[in-house]
Each structure stands twice: as C-alpha cells, then as structure tokens.
Amino acid sequence: MAAPQVIWRNGRFGATSRRDHWWLEPLLVFLGFSAFIVYATWAAFQGDHYTFGPYISPFYSPEIFGSSPHAWFHVDGKPAWFPSFLPFSPALFILWIPGLFRFTCYYYRGAYYKAFWLDPIACSVGEARTSYLGEKTLPLVAQNFHRYFLRLSYIVWFFLAVDAVEAFWFNGHFGVAVGSLVLLVNVILIGGYVFGCHAFRHLSGGSLDQLSKHPVRHKLYNCVSCLNGKHKKWAWFSLFSVGFADIYVRLCSMGIWSDWRLL
Numbered sequence: 001m002a003a004p005q006v007i008w009r010n011g012r013f014g015a016t017s018r019r020d021h022w023w024l025e026p027l028l029v030f031l032g033f034s035a036f037i038v039y040a041t042w043a044a045f046q047g048d049h050y051t052f053g054p055y056i057s058p059f060y061s062p063e064i065f066g067s068s069p070h071a072w073f074h075v076d077g078k079p080a081w082f083p084s085f086l087p088f089s090p091a092l093f094i095l096w097i098p099g100l101f102r103f104t105c106y107y108y109r110g111a112y113y114k115a116f117w118l119d120p121i122a123c124s125v126g127e128a129r130t131s132y133l134g135e136k137t138l139p140l141v142a143q144n145f146h147r148y149f150l151r152l153s154y155i156v157w158f159f160l161a162v163d164a165v166e167a168f169w170f171n172g173h174f175g176v177a178v179g180s181l182v183l184l185v186n187v188i189l190i191g192g193y194v195f196g197c198h199a200f201r202h203l204s205g206g207s208l209d210q211l212s213k214h215p216v217r218h219k220l221y222n223c224v225s226c227l228n229g230k231h232k233k234w235a236w237f238s239l240f241s242v243g244f245a246d247i248y249v250r251l252c253s254m255g256i257w258s259d260w261r262l263l
Contacts, residue, residue, distance in 0.1 A: 013127065033112060177262060178260045179252060197228070204224045
C-alpha cells in the first residue's frame with residue numbers, strides 16, 4: 001500500500017495534513033530543556049552544597065576559585081577582585097563552557113529551533129515566518145563557534161574523568177559507593193556525547209579527501225561515527241545524568257540523602 005501523501009499548506013501557522021502526534025516531540029523537548037535550564041541556573045548560583053567527601057558536582061568542576069578542598073585557589077566568600085554587584089559562585093567560571101557547547105550543538109539546534117522558536121515547528125507543518133536567513137547573520141552565525149567550545153569541553157571532560165576516579169577514594173582508601181557510580185556513569189555518558197560530536201567527526205577524518213590513506217585516523221573516524229549515530233541519545237542521557245549528579249551531591253551534602261557504601 002502506498003504511503004499517504006502529506007501536503008504542506010503554507011501560509012498559516014500550524015497548518016498540516018499530518019495525522020500523527022507531530023507536536024509531541026517538540027513539547028517534550030520544550031519541557032525537558034526548560035526544566036534543566038531552570039534547575040541548572042538555580043544550582044549554578046547557589047555556590048553551596050556542591051561537594052560531599054571526594055565528590056564534586058559536575059556543574060562546579062573544575063573548581064578554580066572556591067572554598068572547598070577541591071578548589072585550585074582557595075577563597076573564603078567572594079574574592080576582592082570579583083565585581084561586587086554580581087553574585088559569586090565557582091560554577092560561573094566553568095559552566096559556560098559545557099552550556100555553550102550544548103547550545104551550539106548540531107542536534108540541539110534542531111531540537112530547540114522546533115521546541116522554542118517554532119521555526120520550523122515540524123516537517124510539513126506551516127510556519128509563522130515568511131523569510132529565511134539561516135545561520136549566516138547575527139545572532140545565529142555565532143553557532144559556528146561550536147568547534148571551539150568542543151575543544152574547551154574536552155578539557156572540562158578530562159577534569160570530570162579525574163573527579164570520577166577520585167570518587168572511588170575515601171580517606172586514602174579505595175571504595176565504592178553509590179555516589180562513585182553516579183559520577184562514573186555521568187562521565188561515561190558525557191564522553192559518549194562529546195566524543196561523538198559532529199565537529200569531532202570532521203576533525204578525526206571527515207576533512208580528508210581520501211580517508212583510507214590514513215589508517216589511524218580512519219579507525220578513529222569509524223569509532224566517532226559509531227558514537228555519532230546515537231548522538232541524540234547521548235545528548236539527552238548526558239543532560240539528565242549531569243543534572244542528577246549535581247542533585248545527588250547536593251542532597252548528600254545537605255544530609256537529605258545517605259551515600260551508601262557498597263565496598
């Protein structure tokens with residue numbers, strides 16, 4: 001049986017002959033993104049309850065300036081050089097990197113264009129705009145900086161990996177607790193996301209005319225392509241995991257949750 005023909009009736013926003021639940025995915029993306037943005041913004045400005053024992057929230061790592069034992073440069077309260085009219089939080093020095101990396105991500109662009117800007121809201125659905133400028137003018141031309149945020153994100157991921165290793169050491173002794181596994185799973189999911197990035201796929205071998213002549217980069221390209229094929233899932237799973245990791249550390253620090261020792 002031939003597939004039913006879908007006709008896009010242009011000129012009226014939301015006009016379509018689609019009979020499926022095309023609106024469901026943009027709605028879920030809107031709710032998921034909104035919940036994460038609200039929570040992450042709140043958590044970033046708290047400046048407290050972001051460490052517990054060997055754990056540090058991924059929102060705050062690496063902690064460049066702070067009062068916890070994880071800080072590179074220890075400061076009590078707000079540093080003297082920090083603008084007095086701004087709220088101080090160690091997360092403000094680092095969270096902008098993964099934030100802008102995700103904001104300019106190729107997958108996330110398509111997701112939030114549909115969910116927040118409704119442009120386009122879905123395939124074969126009438127749009128509100130009458131012109132198209134693409135990503136060649138401000139502000140969307142800034143999306144081209146994604147490749148640079150990618151390089152910075154690998155640095156951040158490295159410190160998250162170090163945090164995950166340190167999460168298995170308690171007072172100088174190896175151990176396993178629920179928090180250890182939470183941080184480990186988080187760094188694995190984030191690794192799958194950043195190392196499966198479309199921009200990294202291009203860097204690993206996509207820019208070569210004859211990839212087969214470069215066997216090492218060919219293997220790397222195939223590995224990145226394997227991750228890239230599930231980029232959407234890596235993006236969402238890592239988004240949820242980084243949020244949950246912060247919640248876990250925060251609630252343990254506040255004494256609401258107990259960090260069960262497994263070994």
